[in-house]
Amino acid sequence: MGLDSFKKDSTGEYTGGRPSKSTKDISEQWLRDQVSNGLSDREISEKTDYSRKTITNLRNKYGIEPSRSKASPIEETITLTKFQKDVIVGDLLSDGSLTVNGQGVRYQTGDVNVEYLKYIKNSLPEELFTDNSINTNKDDFNYLTTRNADIFSSMRDVWYPDGEKRLPSNYKLNSTHILHWYIGDGNLRDDRGSPRIHVTWEEENKLDKIVDMLEENIGNGVSVQSDGDGSSIYISSALSDSFFRFIGKCPVECYNYKWIDVWSQA
Numbered sequence: 207m208g209l210d211s212f213k214k215d216s217t218g219e220y221t222g223g224r225p226s227k228s229t230k231d232i233s234e235q236w237l238r239d240q241v242s243n244g245l246s247d248r249e250i251s252e253k254t255d256y257s258r259k260t261i262t263n264l265r266n267k268y269g270i271e272p273s274r275s276k277a278s279p280i281e282e283t284i285t286l287t288k289f290q291k292d293v294i295v296g297d298l299l300s301d302g303s304l305t306v307n308g309q310g311v312r313y314q315t316g317d318v319n320v321e322y323l324k325y326i327k328n329s330l331p332e333e334l335f336t337d338n339s340i341n342t343n344k345d346d347f348n349y350l351t352t353r354n355a356d357i358f359s360s361m362r363d364v365w366y367p368d369g370e371k372r373l374p375s376n377y378k379l380n381s382t383h384i385l386h387w388y389i390g391d392g393n394l395r396d397d398r399g400s401p402r403i404h405v406t407w408e409e410e411n412k413l414d415k416i417v418d419m420l421e422e423n424i425g426n427g428v429s430v431q432s433d434g435d436g437s438s439i440y441i442s443s444a445l446s447d448s449f450f451r452f453i454g455k456c457p458v459e460c461y462n463y464k465w466i467d468v469w470s471q472a
Contacts, residue, residue: 232256234268239338241270243351244307281355284331292382293329294361298371299383300390304362310354311362316347319460322389323350371407379419385453389461399466400443401450406436413437424448 232254240250247265251258265272286294294302294313302315313334317323323340327350334352342348352358364374384403392403405413413430416439420428427442441449447468456465 232264234270237261237265237268238270239341241265241272242336242338243341244312244336244353246308247272249307281333281353284333284355284357286331286357289382290330291361292380293326293386296383296386297326297390298361298365299387302390303371304358304365306362307354310356311358312354313352313358314349316349317390318347319458320348321460322458323348325458326350373408373412373415377415379416379423381423381453384420385457388453388464389456389458392464394464394466400446401441401464403439404433404436405439408437410437413439424452 237250240253245253247258247261250261254261297315298304300315301317302313304311305314315323315326320340320342327335327339330352334355336353339352340348340350365371388401388403391405392401394401410430410432417428417430420439420441424441424445425448427445429440429442430437431440446466450466450468455469456462
């Protein structure tokens, strides 16, 4: 989905979508949207390449109150069902991130297709989102951002033990995880009709446990190989049907092209 092509700050926040250099192009509505999404003056500054003082002055000029994320950062009462946690974990295996925001942590992801982001948003508690939770930058890349929540702080402790995203030592695979990972980083190889999942955030030797768990569910024939800027998990063509039956049908039309329809086969 390409989030790695966008700039990240020290917390791992995606900061794509800068307005042009003239402050006249930072409209009042654009600035209000950033603040309503919980961004601080510092974060908006990093997103635009303007100084923090310039952003603060513009915000004051427009009469916009600062983000309250630092003063009241945490949605303490929000809980997630197992399915909702599985959706987030599956996206964390792909382009999703749990980013520090003031005193709290929020979940963020991005995709070229708004349909998929709406699916994720609709899968999670509505209290996690503002009205402007989905935004599109100037490169037509879309991103979804939640409010801060306690549940994300505890998840970040597991997934970012040293500040970088790592596969948890106690990770247990399930079909929902792999479905969303495949949507984000997978593709169907035309030459063989077999799926693969590209991985850039974890070392190849740490993925053996994924291979073992996948094979427990779909059979022997899964491997990991170095692949340019990372590694790829390859599923043999003999296991394609088993793989797609394991993860289930694609939940959004925009990514149906990555699937083999094994359900209509005789």
